[in-house]
Amino acid sequence: MCKPGTRTALRLASEQTGLASLGRGPRDSPWRRGGTATFACTFAPLCAYPAGALLDAAAVTAGTRTLDVGTGTGTVAAVALGRGALVTAVDADAGMAAAARSAAPGAAVRVGAVPALPFATGAFDAVVANFVLNHVGVPAAAVAELARLTRPGGRIAVTIWPYPPPRLQSLLGEAVRAVAAEPVVLPRLAAEHDFARTVAGLSGLLSAAGLTEVTGRRLDWLHRTTVADWWAGAEGGIGTASVLLAAQPAATRDRIRAELGRLAEPYRNADGACAVPTAAVLAAATVPA
Numbered sequence: 001m002c003k004p005g006t007r008t009a010l011r012l013a014s015e016q017t018g019l020a021s022l023g024r025g026p027r028d029s030p031w032r033r034g035g036t037a038t039f040a041c042t043f044a045p046l047c048a049y050p051a052g053a054l055l056d057a058a059a060v061t062a063g064t065r066t067l068d069v070g071t072g073t074g075t076v077a078a079v080a081l082g083r084g085a086l087v088t089a090v091d092a093d094a095g096m097a098a099a100a101r102s103a104a105p106g107a108a109v110r111v112g113a114v115p116a117l118p119f120a121t122g123a124f125d126a127v128v129a130n131f132v133l134n135h136v137g138v139p140a141a142a143v144a145e146l147a148r149l150t151r152p153g154g155r156i157a158v159t160i161w162p163y164p165p166p167r168l169q170s171l172l173g174e175a176v177r178a179v180a181a182e183p184v185v186l187p188r189l190a191a192e193h194d195f196a197r198t199v200a201g202l203s204g205l206l207s208a209a210g211l212t213e214v215t216g217r218r219l220d221w222l223h224r225t226t227v228a229d230w231w232a233g234a235e236g237g238i239g240t241a242s243v244l245l246a247a248q249p250a251a252t253r254d255r256i257r258a259e260l261g262r263l264a265e266p267y268r269n270a271d272g273a274c275a276v277p278t279a280a281v282l283a284a285a286t287v288p289a
Contacts, residue, residue, distance in 0.1 A: 035237070036095035040073045042233030046168075047072070047131050049221050050159050050280050051079045057215070057284035058126040058157035060085050067124040067149060068107070069114060070132035074100030077107045080128075088124070090117055115145040122151040129158045131280070133205070138193045143209045150287045156211065157284040159219075163197035168223050168278035172234060172241045175259040184247045186240055202283040211285035219282055222275040227261050 054076060060066050062084030068077040071089035073096060080087045081104055089104060091097045092113035101109045112118045114129075114136055127150045129142075136142040146156050161169065188194075195201045203216035234241035235253070245253055267274040 036073065036093070036099050038233060038236035038238055040099060042229050042236065043238055044073060044075075045225070046223050046278065048075050049223070050130065050219055050282060051076045053219060053282055054128050054130055054157050054159055055080055055083065055085075055126075057282060058128050058155040060126050060128070065123070065125045067119065067127045069117070069127060069129040069146065070135075071100045071104075071107075071109070072096050072130075074103030074107070074109075076128055076130050077104035077109075081106045085126075088119070090119075115141040117145060117149060119149050121148050122154075124149055125151060125154045127154070127156050129156075131159055131161065133158055133202070134160050134197070137189065139189075139195055139205060140193065140208065143205055143211075147209055147211060147287050152287055152289040154287050155284060156206070156287065157282065158202065158206075159280045159282050160197055160202055162218065162279055162281050166220075166277055166279040168225075168276040171263050171276065172230070172256075172260055175256050175263055176241070176244055178259045178263075179252060179255040181244065181248050181252050181256060184244050186243060197281065199281055199283070202281050206283055206285040209285075210288065212288050213286040214283065215285070216281065216283035218279055220277065220279045223278045224273055224275050226273050227257075227264050230264075231257055231260060 058066070060080050060083055064083075064085045066080050066085040066087050068080065068087065068089040071077050071091045074089060077087050077089040077100055087104065087107040088110070089097075089100050089107045090110045090112045091100060092111070094111050097109050097111045100107070110118060114132070115138070127146045129146060133139050133142055143158075146158070150156055195205050199216040199218055203214050206214045233239060234245055236242070245256065248256065264274050264276070267276045269275060
């Protein structure tokens with residue numbers, strides 16, 4: 001099990017309930033109620049997988065002026081530095097920014113949030129946002145800000161969690177429903193600002209912003225974790241599930257955890273860890289000249 005206080009250069013996935021509101025909450029929704037240590041220690045490895053593909057899609061190589069938006073604990077920034085890129089990173093949370101400075105010491109790290117980031121128009125050759133658009137109140141405004149910061153001819157690449165959710169993200173929500181837990185009203189995006197959490201939906205969001213050469217694809221992989229770590233993140237205040245769990249009596253939470261263990265059993269390996277299917281949607285585009 002992951003120990004509190006562990007520092008890692010990995011970012012966390014936000015949605016893990018599989019409920020109807022999955023991926024629909026704005027940036028100020030409660031998915032980050034937990035502290036940076038919990039964020040990094042429990043769910044962070046999940047978001048690391050797309051980092052290389054994200055940077056490839058943005059054409060990040062040596063010397064590329066790269067902005068990592070929503071850097072979290074610095075995963076993508078660190079990988080970009082490894083490619084020789086000139087990296088700037090930004091996160092809305094000061095604790096996350098501090099962790100990113102440690103994980104990616106060669107990056108210039110700032111605190112700021114879309115759609116009002118503290119950088120000049122056209123300052124970057126490439127702008128990436130790993131699992132950010134799931135959490136903003138107006139996704140179109142966020143994409144417009146990414147485009148503003150990218151020079152003409154530069155590249156933008158983004159990832160989101162898909163909906164309907166893959167198996168990993170649906171397990172905890174299924175466990176909650178199985179024990180008839182107390183219902184909780186979760187935040188949702190206004191319908192006029194929402195978009196389909198699919199390859200077509202994310203690609204369409206970029207196209208609607210006036211970007212060109214838009215491409216999109218789904219990334220599928222097996223995420224290795226333990227029931228204890230997955231539970232610790234939600235119980236520790238990370239993700240939509242933390243709101244659901246906080247509303248339940250202790251006895252109900254115990255039943256939810258037991259049900260989660262039962263549902264995870266088919267994915268358990270001999271060492272006790274689980275390898276569960278998950279996925280992300282990746283889209284990229286060029287800022288027109």
